[in-house]
Structures are given as C-alpha cells and as structure tokens.
Amino acid sequence: xxxxxxxxxxxxxxxxxxxxxxxxxxxxxxxxxxxxxxxxxxxxxxxxxxxxxxxxxxxxxxxxxxxxxxxxxxxxxxxxxxxxxxxxxxxxxxxxxxxxxxxxxxxxxxxxxxxxxxxxxxxxxxxxxxxxxxxxxxxxxxxxxxxxxxxxxxxxxxxxxxxxxxxxxxxxxxxxxxxxxxxxxxxxxxxxxxxxxxxxxxxxxxxxxxxxxxxxxxxxxxxxxxxxxxxxxxxxxxxxxxxxxxxxxxxxxxxxxxxxxxxxxxxxxxxxxxxxxxxxxxxxxxxxxxxxxxxxxxxxxxxxxxxxxxxxxxxxxxxxxxxxxxx
Amino acid sequence: xxxxxxxxxxxxxxxxxxxxxxxxxxxxxxxxxxxxxxxxxxxxxxxxxxxxxxxxxxxxxxxxxxxxxxxxxxxxxxxxxxxxxxxxxxxxxxxxxxxxxxxxxxxxxxxxxxxxxxxxxxxxxxxxxxxxxxxxxxxxxxxxxxxxxxxxxxxxxxxxxxxxxxxxxxxxxxxxxxxxxxxxxxxxxxxxxxxxxxxxxxxxxxxxxxxxxxxxxxxxxxxxxxxxxxxxxxxxxxxxxxxxxxxxxxxxxxxxxxxxxxxxxxxxxxxxxxxxxxxxxxxxxxxxxxxxxxxxxxxxxxxxxxxxxxxxxxxxxxxxxxxxxxx
Numbered sequence: 253x254x255x256x257x258x259x260x261x262x263x264x265x266x267x268x269x270x271x272x273x274x275x276x277x278x279x280x281x282x283x284x285x286x287x288x289x290x291x292x293x294x295x296x297x298x299x300x301x302x303x304x305x306x307x308x309x310x311x312x313x314x315x316x317x318x319x320x321x322x323x324x325x326x327x328x329x330x331x332x333x334x335x336x337x338x339x340x341x342x343x344x345x346x347x348x349x350x351x352x353x354x355x356x357x358x359x360x361x362x363x364x365x366x367x368x369x370x371x372x373x374x375x376x377x378x379x380x381x382x383x384x385x386x387x388x389x390x391x392x393x394x395x396x397x398x399x400x401x402x403x404x405x406x407x408x409x410x411x412x413x414x415x416x417x418x419x420x421x422x423x424x425x426x427x428x429x430x431x432x433x434x435x436x437x438x439x440x441x442x443x444x445x446x447x448x449x450x451x452x453x454x455x456x457x458x459x460x461x462x463x464x465x466x467x468x469x470x471x472x473x474x475x476x477x478x479x480x481x482x483x484x485x486x487x488x489x490x491x492x493x494x495x496x497x498x499x500x501x502x503x504x505x506x507x508x509x510x511x512x513x514x515x516x517x518x519x520x521x522x523x524x525x526x527x528x529x530x531x532x533x534x535x536x537x538x539x540x541x542x543x544x545x546x547x548x549x550x551x552x553x554x555x556x557x558x559x560x561x562x563x564x565x566x567x568x569x570x571x572x573x574x575x576x577x578x579x
Numbered sequence: 580x581x582x583x584x585x586x587x588x589x590x591x592x593x594x595x596x597x598x599x600x601x602x603x604x605x606x607x608x609x610x611x612x613x614x615x616x617x618x619x620x621x622x623x624x625x626x627x628x629x630x631x632x633x634x635x636x637x638x639x640x641x642x643x644x645x646x647x648x649x650x651x652x653x654x655x656x657x658x659x660x661x662x663x664x665x666x667x668x669x670x671x672x673x674x675x676x677x678x679x680x681x682x683x684x685x686x687x688x689x690x691x692x693x694x695x696x697x698x699x700x701x702x703x704x705x706x707x708x709x710x711x712x713x714x715x716x717x718x719x720x721x722x723x724x725x726x727x728x729x730x731x732x733x734x735x736x737x738x739x740x741x742x743x744x745x746x747x748x749x750x751x752x753x754x755x756x757x758x759x760x761x762x763x764x765x766x767x768x769x770x771x772x773x774x775x776x777x778x779x780x781x782x783x784x785x786x787x788x789x790x791x792x793x794x795x796x797x798x799x800x801x802x803x804x805x806x807x808x809x810x811x812x813x814x815x816x817x818x819x820x821x822x823x824x825x826x827x828x829x830x831x832x833x834x835x836x837x838x839x840x841x842x843x844x845x846x847x848x849x850x851x852x853x854x855x856x857x858x859x860x861x862x863x864x865x866x867x868x869x870x871x872x873x874x875x876x877x878x879x880x881x882x883x884x885x886x887x888x889x890x891x892x893x894x895x896x897x898x899x900x901x902x903x904x905x906x
Contacts, residue, residue: 335837378893383900385850388892391841395889402882510718517715524712555733558726565719569711 279520282571283535286564287542294546301549308428314515314541315434316489316496318534321512321519322437323485325533326478328516329445331458331525332379332386334479337486337512339398340371341505344490346401349410349500357416364487371397372483376476401502410500419495430492437485442530454478458525514561515540518568539564606847606899610862613895614869621873628876635755641868642746642757643820644838645861648846649768650812651839652860657805658785658852659706659713664813664839666724667698668832672817673728676737676827684743692814698724699810703803721836728829736828739821746822757819764812769857781805785852841888842867845895866891 295301320337327334344364351360375393379386419429445451457464457471465471489508494500519536521528543564547557621628647664654661671691679687702720706713746757772778780801783791792798816835821827846863848855870891874884 382896383903384896387850388844391837392889392892395885399882399885523714555726555729558722562719562722569715570709
C-alpha cells in the first residue's frame, strides 16, 4: 500500500528516540507487557487465575487457532493472503468426520491430510498462475470450499461421538493433548524458519520478491509449497477440532479465519511478507486466549469481548507500525 | 502474480503497450460475455429467464449488495480495505428497525445514516493515523463495532413489521423501488467519480499517494471522507434490506463484506487502489445476481451456489489476466 508519506513521518518521529526506547516498540516486548499486566490484574481479582490448571486451560483454548495460525504464517511470510483458512477447515472437518465414521479414524486422518495437501496445492497453483491479488483469488476459493462442505454434508452435522476422542484426553491428567500438538507444531516451525533453506527462502520471497526472483529462486514453486504446508496444518487443526467436539458442521471452521488473521498480525507476522517469528506468533495467540480467559474469570459481560479483542489488535498493530519502519 | 512478466514489463515498458484490439477485451467484456453465455444456457432450459419481470427480479435481489459494493469500491479505489462493512451494516440495520416503529421511518433512517457517518469517520481517522495495513485495522475496528452493537442490543433482534415497506413495493406495480435506490446510488457515484474534485482526488490517492500529497490533495482528509461516504452507503443499504425483510439482528451484515469485495474486484476495481468505475461495479454485482437467479430457475441444489460463484470469479480473473498478458 502507498503509505510513503506516513512512513516519512514515522521515520522523522523515530530519529529522535534512543535505543532504550526502541525496545518497547518491539512487538514481542509489547505482547509480553500486555500478558504480564493482564495476568497481574486478573490474579488480583481472582487468585484462581494463577494456577497450572488455568494455564493449561488457556493453551488448550488457543491450540486450534494456534495450529491454523502457524499455517497462515507460512503464507503471510511469503507475502500472500490466504482467506481460505476457515472454509477449508470447515470442509476438512466434514471430510474427517465422514471418513472417520464411514471407514475408521486412522484412514480418516491420512485422507484428511492428503486432501489438505491437494487443496493447498490448488490454492498455490491458482495464486501463482492468475494475475490477480491473492486476496481475491483465495476469496473465490473460499467460496468453493465452503460450497463443497455444504454439498458433501448436505448441510447436516456429521456426528462421530465416541469414535476418536484422543484430543479430549490429557497427558498425565494435566496437559491437554491439543496443547501438545500446538507446541510441537510451534517447535517444528521455529526450527524450519530459522535453520532450513526453505524457511529462509520464504522470508526472502516475502521481503523482496523481485530480488528473490532475480537471484534465481523458483518463487512460484516456493509459494505453492507454502500454501500446501499451510493447508496440511489446517487439516491437523481440523482433525483436533473434530476430535474435541465430537461433531463436524459445514461451518465449524469458519470462525478460525479471522481469529488466525488477528493472532498472526498481533503476533508480528506482517501482511506483505518477510516478517515475523514463532515466538511472536505464540505470544499473539496466547494474548487472545488470555483475554477470553480473563473476561470469563473476572465475570465481565461477554458482550465486551469483541470490543476488547478489537482494541488489543489495534494497540498491537499501532505499536508495531510506530516502531518498525515499513517498506 | 507472475514475477516473470512483472520483471519483463519493468525492464521493457513497450511489452505492455495495449493494442487497439485488446482495448475491447477488458474485464467488462469478459463479464458481459460470461453473462450472455449463462443467459443462453438458462433460456434453453427455462423460457421465463428472458423477461423484463425476471430482469427486475435479478436487479432487486442485488440492490442491497450493489449499494454496499459501491461503498466498498470507493474505499478500495483509495488503496485501503474496509472490513467494517458488515459490522456497521448490522448496527445501522438494527437502529433502523428499532426506531422506525416508535418514532417513525424518518427518524429510523436518520439514525441509521448518522450512525453510518459516525462509524465511517471513526474508521477513517483510525486508518489514517495507525500505521498498519488497513485490512487488519478495519478488521479490529469491525470487532469493536460488533461489540458495541452487542452491548447496545444485548443480542436481541429488532422488528419493524408493517412499517416502511416501500422497498418491498413496485412503482406502477412493475419496477421495484429497491432497483431505483440502486440505480440512484450508482448514478450519483458515477457523477461523483467523473465530475467532482473529490472523485478525481480519490483515484489519484489510490494510484499514487505521494504524488497526490505533493499536488496539494489533503490525503488524510479525503480518506476520512471516503470512509464516511462508504458508511452512509452501508447505512442506505441496510435501510433497503430492513425495509424488505422487516427485521434486523446482529451479524445480519456480515455476508455483505466479502460479497461486496468479490463483486468490486470482479467489476474491475483493483486492490491496491486507483482503478475502477461504476459500470464495472454494476456488471460485477449483476453477474452474481444473474448466476444466483439462473441456478434457482434451473433448480440446481442451492449448496452448489457458492462453488459456482467461486468458480466464476476464478474464470473471470483468469481470462482477464490472460488477455492482459497478451497485450
């Protein structure tokens, strides 16, 4: 977007400040402060907040959004949009529940992951072939996936209660299994982004596609790969979700699209590409879980939730926009 | 996006010079061609399709989304996103339905439009002052507005059954008033784009913000104005809808956000700004209406509707992209 003037103003404002002040403009630091302040306030109001049990509750509540957001981060870092997230998760929930009940859960998991692979490749194919913004291409594909979810389920719920409940359980009766999935995915992708060629190339492509292309990188192939891995992660998130709920609806995944977008951006994974890391993503996701948890524990009117969430997103992007000079 | 072509056109501008022939092969021609093909296909199976009455049906069905698309397009032309469309629409619709039975339609309309303006100005002020992608900023604001709506109405719907039913009625029993509303909005927008300083400023803003700033255009003021005008249009659209269905509840506007963005881009409004016109917007909206109508007349399972809509966007964008690459 053309924000040259604003950038200039931001740059002017930035020259006068010292390094010590700059550290507070880092997104991770801002998020950490938000988390600590929220934590202190809530634990004064309700001491139950500071328990291991509640900590795992928070991580459990965000684990599905978290896994989906890691998927989205691949696409964001490579400089594209993926609006299909929610619709694809809905479709994958329906597919998994259908396969798991009609055949068996193991086959269901394999097929759902395979379908994720195919859908992701389709996304990547269209985004890299059609000369239009990935926002609108994935918007069109969103429509296709949510239509497919409706056609396959005929608009009905698919129940698989009692079939595959691994993700309702807890390890050692304390750590919820979905949280394990989220943490494992975080660690894997922290390593991928930091130590693999693929990870570094994604940053290069997102940071400067022209330079990446000129230096001989197969930009399109890497983008297709990013979309494909993202869709597989949506599959994982969908499998966990269906296992937790015991049912799948043709709209089960829809809410996760905007949640993941918000969590990614609050976590410093910038739209436009080339920026962000898994620590930021984790903190971004946790902030949302913490807010929900805090509002419940503090008995706040649930209708305030949307207002608070919106305000936190604005504050986070406001801080990072002020701190970072953008291209 | 095609990096190779982008690079080629950057190196050698002559490669992108438009031939006389390709001037006719633009996005609008593609849309008209698709519409003709669908019309012929439908007419073969159902003679009722080609009738003035059915044309009015189609136009009446798209009148609400048509009006919101004009608003969304204006914002897109300035180079910004407006994801607050749905939330603002929901609140203005609720206000309309709340005030009309007790205080009369005049006050209901005033309240809806005033709220649209206020939300628009707030959105505009936040967008121009927070240095972050307007997609995420307006997404956050949308969350805040949804929350404000929920806090005001406590999740309850409002009904104005029997009041202000004008947009259900037809002039001389033939032309629905909702079409008149849509056409008036389109006409005013066309005049605004072509013949006013404000209209020309927003195109310049979108194509080159820095140049606009240097040539003395008040960048921030004009952007806030655009969001305010868009807010008015969301208000008007919600009035038309509530008049037709007599009831308003939370989230009633949500589907219009992505539908309007899709129609706008299909009609040739470019994400990133600077391009778009009213005829294109009208054709984009009309195509969606035509497809929905055709599927109803051909008695196709409504679950297929979204898949077809998505496919049409992909086809139109592919063909346009292909033709542009041939230039």
